[in-house]
Amino acid sequence: MEKLRLGLIGCGGMMELHAQSVHECTKELEITAVCDIIRERAEKVAAVLNNPYITTDYTDMLDYVDAVLVALPHDLHYECGVFFAHNKKHVLMEKPLANSEEECLRLIQVCEEEGVTLMCAYPVRYWPGVVKLKELVDSGEYGKVMQMSIWTEQLTNLGELHWSNTARIGGGQLFSHGCHYIDVMMWFLGEPVTGAHVGSRVGTPWLMREGSSMVTLKFASGVIGYHGATWGARGSKQKYSFQVHTEKGLLEYDHFSGVINLYQNFTEHRPDDSDSVQEKRELWRLGGQVTKATEFEISHFVDCVRNNKTPLTNGPSALQGLRVIWALYDAEKQGKMADLRGLGLKDELYEEERLIIE
Numbered sequence: 074m075e076k077l078r079l080g081l082i083g084c085g086g087m088m089e090l091h092a093q094s095v096h097e098c099t100k101e102l103e104i105t106a107v108c109d110i111i112r113e114r115a116e117k118v119a120a121v122l123n124n125p126y127i128t129t130d131y132t133d134m135l136d137y138v139d140a141v142l143v144a145l146p147h148d149l150h151y152e153c154g155v156f157f158a159h160n161k162k163h164v165l166m167e168k169p170l171a172n173s174e175e176e177c178l179r180l181i182q183v184c185e186e187e188g189v190t191l192m193c194a195y196p197v198r199y200w201p202g203v204v205k206l207k208e209l210v211d212s213g214e215y216g217k218v219m220q221m222s223i224w225t226e227q228l229t230n231l232g233e234l235h236w237s238n239t240a241r242i243g244g245g246q247l248f249s250h251g252c253h254y255i256d257v258m259m260w261f262l263g264e265p266v267t268g269a270h271v272g273s274r275v276g277t278p279w280l281m282r283e284g285s286s287m288v289t290l291k292f293a294s295g296v297i298g299y300h301g302a303t304w305g306a307r308g309s310k311q312k313y314s315f316q317v318h319t320e321k322g323l324l325e326y327d328h329f330s331g332v333i334n335l336y337q338n339f340t341e342h343r344p345d346d347s348d349s350v351q352e353k354r355e356l357w358r359l360g361g362q363v364t365k366a367t368e369f370e371i372s373h374f375v376d377c378v379r380n381n382k383t384p385l386t387n388g389p390s391a392l393q394g395l396r397v398i399w400a401l402y403d404a405e406k407q408g409k410m411a412d413l414r415g416l417g418l419k420d421e422l423y424e425e426e427r428l429i430i431e
């Protein structure tokens with residue numbers, strides 16, 4: 074089978090990571106074109122690839138590609154995605170899918186009408202440790218899920234200039250980074266019905282919006298979820314931790330050690346019991362190094378294009394996650410709990426959501 078010809082657009086920090094990951098996918102695809110408005114950046118990414126076409130204008134790339142991976146500033150996602158979809162090219166779009174509800178809906182619709190695959194590049198859903206955790210939870214071996222918590226704690230200070238334009242690169246922590254984990258929680262737990270967010274800039278003055286973010290969600294099943302994150306951690310115990318409390322114990326995927334552990338048989342808590350006893354059992358361990366690991370999402374994208382499958386992180390599911398985030402932000406401003414019911418789209422657009430495209 075011929076390899077998918079993939080073009081890379083926007084050769085900043087994220088694309089440098091993708092360029093390393095594509096080496097894992099050389100059986101399925103070839104990077105045939107690379108673009109950045111700053112030519113040296115495109116050349117730097119191209120230098121680790123097999124002599125692709127280099128350009129500073131992505132509209133030049135059409136003859137070289139079947140699909141594109143877009144890692145542009147947020148405000149350019151929509152116009153770039155629509156351009157390639159109209160030219161029958163498949164689109165793997167970095168998060169966020171686009172900056173507004175209307176842009177997301179139009180992009181989804183154009184891709185649907187042109188018959189091309191649209192996938193949001195959410196690597197976390199495809200990480201082997203997260204996939205394995207989901208498999209363990211779904212197996213039923215550990216009983217029903219009671220609660221899921223995801224922590225991400227890191228120090229991300231790229232300077233005030235980087236973050237100065239919210240529309241370009243940064244919403245707050247929740248929009249720009251938390252979107253991965255809202256997506257993961259919805260994948261594990263289904264539709265959220267209500268929730269709240271609080272965010273703060275304290276300790277992260279280089280950001281225009283919140284650098285620390287806490288979200289609580291309640292899902293239709295009654296299960297509750299929590300996401301606690303900061304870009305201002307000067308130290309961390311949790312780092313990236315995915316924890317699921319079930320009736321039979323706590324399952325934890327610790328991303329930086331690449332291990333899933335089961336904690337169980339906890340002694341019942343008593344006031345004088347300072348040293349509670351529990352058993353810890355390793356259930357799974359990642360072979361190899363922990364990296365950004367975007368090769369798994371890229372492989373999934375190629376499989377979907379080749380075999381006409383719907384991506385797990387397709388347009389409608391990415392939009393639902395963003396709608397949850399926007400509803401949480403709105404409710405936070407109003408000092409209310411957010412109503413998160415009915416924010417999902419079907420794979421096909423609802424009639425009332427179908428837009429007239431001039």
Ligand SMILES: NC(=O)c1ccc[n+]([C@@H]2O[C@H](COP(=O)([O-])OP(=O)(O)OC[C@H]3O[C@@H](n4cnc5c(N)ncnc54)[C@H](O)[C@@H]3O)[C@@H](O)[C@H]2O)c1
Nearest residue numbers: 083084085086087088109110111114144145146167168169
């Ligand atoms: N999946 C993840 O974990 C993750 C992590 C970081 C960033 N991202 C996403 O990746 C995207 C890029 O983020 P980044 O941190 O790499 O930003 P960045 O600013 O480092 O890179 C953006 C690049 O786009 C180029 N560019 C700007 N306008 C262009 C145009 N019209 N044509 C061609 N190139 C153009 C810039 O020169 C720059 O090199 C964003 O959508 C961001 O949300 C995803």
